[in-house]
Each structure stands twice: as structure tokens, then as C-alpha cells.
Amino acid sequence: MAGIYIYSDNNEIAAEIIGFAKRVGKEAVLLAFDEKTAEVMGNSGADKIYLLNGESELVESYAKAVAELLQKEEAELFAVGSTARGRELAARAAGYLDCALVSDVSALSYADGWFLAERMMYGGLVQQRESLDGLGVVTVPGGKFDPVTGNAEVISMAVQADRRVSLVETAPIVRQGADLSQADKVVCVGMGLDKEEDLETARALAEAIGAEIACTRGIAEERHWLPAELYIGISGAVIKPKLYVSLGVSGQIQHIFGIRDSQLIVGIDTNERAPIFKAADYGIVGDLYEIVPLLTDALKKQTIDRPE
Amino acid sequence: MSKVVACYKWVADEADLRIDADLSVDFSRVKGKISDYDKNAIAEAVNIATAWGEKAVGLTFGTAKAKQSVKDALSRGLEEGYWINADEAADADGAAVAKALAAVIQRIDDVGLVVCAEGASDTFARQVPSRIGAVLDWPVVTSVMKIEIAGNGLMTVRRLDDCMQTVKVQLPAVIAVLPEINTPPIPGLKAVMAAAKKPVHEFKGGDLGINFTPKTKAVEFKGYVMARKNVIFKEGEAADKVRELAAALRKEGVL
Numbered sequence: 001m002a003g004i005y006i007y008s009d010n011n012e013i014a015a016e017i018i019g020f021a022k023r024v025g026k027e028a029v030l031l032a033f034d035e036k037t038a039e040v041m042g043n044s045g046a047d048k049i050y051l052l053n054g055e056s057e058l059v060e061s062y063a064k065a066v067a068e069l070l071q072k073e074e075a076e077l078f079a080v081g082s083t084a085r086g087r088e089l090a091a092r093a094a095g096y097l098d099c100a101l102v103s104d105v106s107a108l109s110y111a112d113g114w115f116l117a118e119r120m121m122y123g124g125l126v127q128q129r130e131s132l133d134g135l136g137v138v139t140v141p142g143g144k145f146d147p148v149t150g151n152a153e154v155i156s157m158a159v160q161a162d163r164r165v166s167l168v169e170t171a172p173i174v175r176q177g178a179d180l181s182q183a184d185k186v187v188c189v190g191m192g193l194d195k196e197e198d199l200e201t202a203r204a205l206a207e208a209i210g211a212e213i214a215c216t217r218g219i220a221e222e223r224h225w226l227p228a229e230l231y232i233g234i235s236g237a238v239i240k241p242k243l244y245v246s247l248g249v250s251g252q253i254q255h256i257f258g259i260r261d262s263q264l265i266v267g268i269d270t271n272e273r274a275p276i277f278k279a280a281d282y283g284i285v286g287d288l289y290e291i292v293p294l295l296t297d298a299l300k301k302q303t304i305d306r307p308e
Numbered sequence: 309m310s311k312v313v314a315c316y317k318w319v320a321d322e323a324d325l326r327i328d329a330d331l332s333v334d335f336s337r338v339k340g341k342i343s344d345y346d347k348n349a350i351a352e353a354v355n356i357a358t359a360w361g362e363k364a365v366g367l368t369f370g371t372a373k374a375k376q377s378v379k380d381a382l383s384r385g386l387e388e389g390y391w392i393n394a395d396e397a398a399d400a401d402g403a404a405v406a407k408a409l410a411a412v413i414q415r416i417d418d419v420g421l422v423v424c425a426e427g428a429s430d431t432f433a434r435q436v437p438s439r440i441g442a443v444l445d446w447p448v449v450t451s452v453m454k455i456e457i458a459g460n461g462l463m464t465v466r467r468l469d470d471c472m473q474t475v476k477v478q479l480p481a482v483i484a485v486l487p488e489i490n491t492p493p494i495p496g497l498k499a500v501m502a503a504a505k506k507p508v509h510e511f512k513g514g515d516l517g518i519n520f521t522p523k524t525k526a527v528e529f530k531g532y533v534m535a536r537k538n539v540i541f542k543e544g545e546a547a548d549k550v551r552e553l554a555a556a557l558r559k560e561g562v563l
């Protein structure tokens with residue numbers, strides 16, 4: 001069956017992509033690899049759910065089988081949620097199909113028989129729009145479309161897995177930090193912070209204004225001072241708070257990508273030429289160790305003084 | 309065991325890009341660099357090859373400008389450099405890049421493993437390693453933050469959005485590593501000198517029998533600018549700057 005074929009290991013994103021397919025008037029076919037997903041997604045508005053049964057627990061290892069299915073069904077688009085699993089499955093399927101793949105689209109539309117996809121390049125500095133002709137693949141981050149409802153017909157089929165990769169062990173990642181995508185205010189620390197204990201300085205400010213703590217990639221991935229889900233940027237969280245305050249963050253483009261929808265951006269950095277000041281509404285050039293305690297004090301008072 | 313190929317890309321340094329008033333992108337002052345995370349891929353390829361007692365070699369696909377990358381790559385512990393010289397590389401998409409790289413991987417004798425980074429700093433499309441695997445019909449493991457040798461295969465630890473996975477893979481295979489997998493050493497003077505003497509093999513894009521036409525049509529390419537107030541307090545006492553900022557935040561109503 002022609003139409004848009006959809007996969008995501010994140011059910012919310014899958015439901016959003018189904019919403020897109022239905023809104024542009026296409027058949028929506030969801031690929032599920034386990035019965036539970038097929039059941040949970042039963043009323044998400046897909047026309048059909050193909051429940052693909054095979055011997056591997058790794059969804060990615062069905063890439064070749066998925067490519068063959070898409071070809072046989074004359075799919076018009078394979079739209080996959082932009083998660084680690086999804087990206088691999090999408091790119092391997094695109095490789096087997098030798099077709100286009102537009103990754104992490106910031107926008108996707110359909111008009112006059114063409115899909116039009118938009119994506120960021122150079123860490124977010126450049127925006128490119130591309131049109132897809134014939135079967136192509138896109139990966140789609142969460143939050144782009146609204147879901148719909150409606151019952152799907154579930155069709156089971158057997159598929160072959162690539163058995164050269166096998167799963168030995170899975171350990172869930174326990175989320176430790178707040179859900180930054182919902183945060184109203186965020187205080188973000190960067191590599192300008194000298195010692196792990198100094199996180200307390202940032203926490204005091206965050207507490208004074210009721211903000212969540214976040215960081216740049218290096219703080220999470222190199223220094224391991226904060227959990228990985230708390231780093232912001234093109235490869236991390238994308239946030240849209242009312243207020244974002246950075247402390248010792250240079251403001252490289254890959255980080256800025258994650259904060260560009262913030263209502264107000266404030267940067268504090270010793271280096272007057274740090275790119276954060278070009279991205280900021282307000283900034284202080286100064287030593288965070290001097291500025292932050294003063295600012296905490298000033299804002300604490302303001303919050304208290306402010307009439308309710 | 310067999311050779312390890314590290315794939316890397318010579319990219320425009322995004323820090324040198326300028327966005328003009330009409331949102332066109334000015335590349336005139338741009339310098340090139342080996343894409344940041346590819347240095348981790350090179351270091352990991354060298355580590356595995358060393359453990360196997362085998363050779364790690366570098367492979368890149370680029371325009372004539374990419375030639376200058378080869379010496380830099382070789383100074384990072386790779387023994388030989390392979391580079392594909394193609395004008396088409398300037399607008400090649402993931403499909404073309406993967407096919408070009410795969411074509412040369414097939415021409416290198418006895419390759420057991422291809423190591424790539426998760427994505428290049430210019431496109432960050434994160435698709436080439438998986439596509440190379442598909443073109444070669446080899447198994448692929450992405451998002452890898454640890455690799456251990458396990459008999460004839462490799463044991464890898466992957467970081468996914470919701471879990472950590474330990475995955476075993478048979479060789480030959482393609483692996484995409486996360487930058488957290490290692491800290492690439494900065495090449496010393498001796499390594500830089502030695503790089504000049506290492507063998508370099510050049511391939512011409514036209515000889516690989518690949519159609520380089522991109523699969524999508526780019527209809528727009530423009531700079532992104534954020535309109536921000538850029539009110540920066542830089543002169544005077546810390547206390548004054550803080551007072552001014554606090555007043556501004558109160559006025560903005562974001563507290």
C-alpha cells in the first residue's frame with residue numbers, strides 16, 4: 001500500500017508523525033516490532049499497523065527487511081522518529097534503498113506531490129530546504145506535529161533480522177534530572193566552572209529564581225558532573241524556557257541550537273568576545289564567581305519584594 | 309585479524325562562517341579542519357588496530373582541498389592514508405559519500421572494521437556510517453561508547469535514548485562511535501614528522517563508477533540569525549552590573 005510508513009521507538013513521536021501523514025491526506029502505516037506497541041498505538045490514527053515479527057530484539061537489525069517492505073509496498077516516504085535507534089534504522093534502510101535521507105528535519109511539509117524538508121547545518125548556523133522526489137526517508141524529532149486518533153488494522157508479518165549483531169544486555173538509563181523541555185527557567189553551567197563543588201553556586205542562583213539546572217555537553221560527557229539528559233544543544237536537549245541564564249558557557253553554535261527558542265537569554269562570561277553575548281538579550285562580562293553570588297542575592301530579594 | 313579503516317571528513321570550520329545581512333552564507337574566510345568527532349573515530353581505530361597487532365588506515369572523500377587533511381590524519385597514528393579526490397564532493401549527499409567510501413573500502417585489502425564518528429560537524433546528519441554498512445551489507449553498530457575485543461568479534465556498549473545496551477557484533481562491521489569513547493591525544497612533533505613519510509593513496513572520484521547526483525534537490529540554503537537585544541554590561545563594578553541586569557530582568561517580567 002502506498003503512503004507514509006512510520007517508525008519510532010518513542011510512541012509520542014510516532015503518533016505525531018501519523019498526525020502529519022493524515023493531515024496531508026496520506027495513508028499512514030505504522031511499523032511495530034512488538035505486540036505491546038501495536039496495542040498501545042491501536043488508536044493513534046494509523047490506517048494500518050504492520051506488526052513485524054522476527055528473531056532479533058534489535059529493531060535496527062531489520063533494516064534490510066524494512067527496505068524490502070517499503071519497496072514492495074511502493075511507500076512514498078519512510079518517516080522515522082529521531083532517536084538513536086530510529087536514526088540507525090532510517091539510515092540503513094535508506095542505504096539499502098539507495099534513496100534520499102534528510103535527518104532531524106526542523107520542518108516537513110507536502111505539496112503538489114513533493115515532500116519538502118528543512119534541516120539545520122553547521123551546528124544550526126545554516127538552514128537548508130530540500131525537496132524529495134520519489135521514495136525518501138526522513139527522521140523527525142518530537143514535538144513537530146499534533147497527533148490524531150482513529151483505529152488501525154493490525155497486520156502481522158514475519159521478517160528476517162541481521163543476526164550478525166546480537167543483544168547481550170540492556171540496562172535502563174534512570175532519568176536523574178528534570179524534564180528540561182518543560183522548564184520555565186533554566187540556569188546552565190559551562191566549562192567555565194572550575195570544580196564540581198562550584199555547582200552549588202549555580203544551584204543557589206537556580207533556587208533563588210526557581211530554575212532548573214542544565215549544562216553544556218562537556219560538563220556532562222567529559223566531566224560527568226551532571227547527567228547526560230541535562231546537557232543542552234544539537235545533540236542534547238532542546239529547550240524553550242521564559243528565561244535562560246548561562247554561567248561560563250562560551251556559546252558555541254551547537255549549544256545555542258538548543259536554546260534559540262528561549263524567550264530571554266542571559267549570558268555571564270569573563271570573555272567579552274565569547275559568542276554567547278551575540279546570542280544573548282542581556283549579559284554581564286565578568287567572573288562568574290564574583291557575579292553569581294551577587295546576582296543570586298539581588299534576585300532573591302526581588303522575588304521576595306515583588307508583590308504577589 | 310584485519311585492517312581497521314577510520315573514515316573522516318575535512319569540513320569547513322563553522323566558527324569561521326559569516327552570515328550576511330541578506331542571510332547568505334559567507335565562506336570566504338573559512339578554514340578547514342578534520343571534523344571534531346572524527347578525531348575520536350581515528351583514535352579508536354588506532355586503539356583497536358594496536359590491540360589486534362594490525363594496521364589502522366584513514367579514508368576520506370573530499371574535493372582537492374581535502375588533501376591537506378591526510379597528513380593531519382596520519383599524524384594521529386594511522387599508518388596509511390586513502391583519499392578520494394572528487395569535485396562532486398562539494399555537494400555530495402549521504403548516499404554518494406557512503407557509496408564512495410564503501411567503494412574504496414572494498415579496494416583495500418582485508419578490512420575487518422570501519423570506524424566512523426556519529427556525525428560530521430558540518431551536516432551532522434548522522435547517516436553515513438549506517439549507509440556504508442548497507443552498501444557493503446555489513447552489520448552496523450551506532451552510538452557506541454565502548455569497544456572491547458571479544459574473540460573474532462567485538463563487544464560494544466551503546467548509549468541509546470532510554471537505555472545502555474551491550475551488543476556483540478561479528479566482523480567485518482561498521483561502528484559509529486560517540487565522542488565520549490576516548491580523548492584523542494594531540495599529535496606530538498615526532499608523530500607529525502613521521503606522518504610526512506607515510507604512504508598516501510589517491511583515488512579519483514570518476515574512477516569509482518558512482519553516480520554522485522544528490523537524491524534531494526536543495527531549494528534553499530540560508531543563514532539563521534536570532535534577533536536578540538544584545539545588551540551587555542561590561543564596564544564598572546560587579547555590583548553595578550548585577551544591579552542593572554536584575555533591573556532589566558524584572559522589567560522583562562521573566563522572574
Ligand SMILES: Cc1cc2nc3c(=O)[nH]c(=O)nc-3n(C[C@H](O)[C@H](O)[C@H](O)COP(=O)(O)OP(=O)(O)OC[C@H]3O[C@@H](n4cnc5c(N)ncnc54)[C@H](O)[C@@H]3O)c2cc1C
Binds near residue numbers: 191219236253254
Ligand atoms: C557535532 C557537534 C555537536 C555538538 N553538540 C553539542 C551539544 O549538543 N551541546 C553542547 O553544549 N555542545 C555541543 N558541542 C560542543 C560545542 O561545540 C562546544 O565545544 C561546547 O558547547 C562548549 O562548552 P562550554 O561553553 O561549556 O565550554 P567552553 O567553550 O570551554 O567555554 C567556557 C567558557 O567559560 C568562560 N569562563 C571561564 N572561566 C570563567 C569564570 N570564572 N567566569 C565566567 N566565565 C568563565 C570562558 O571565557 C568560556 O567562554 C558539539 C560539538 C560538535 C562538533
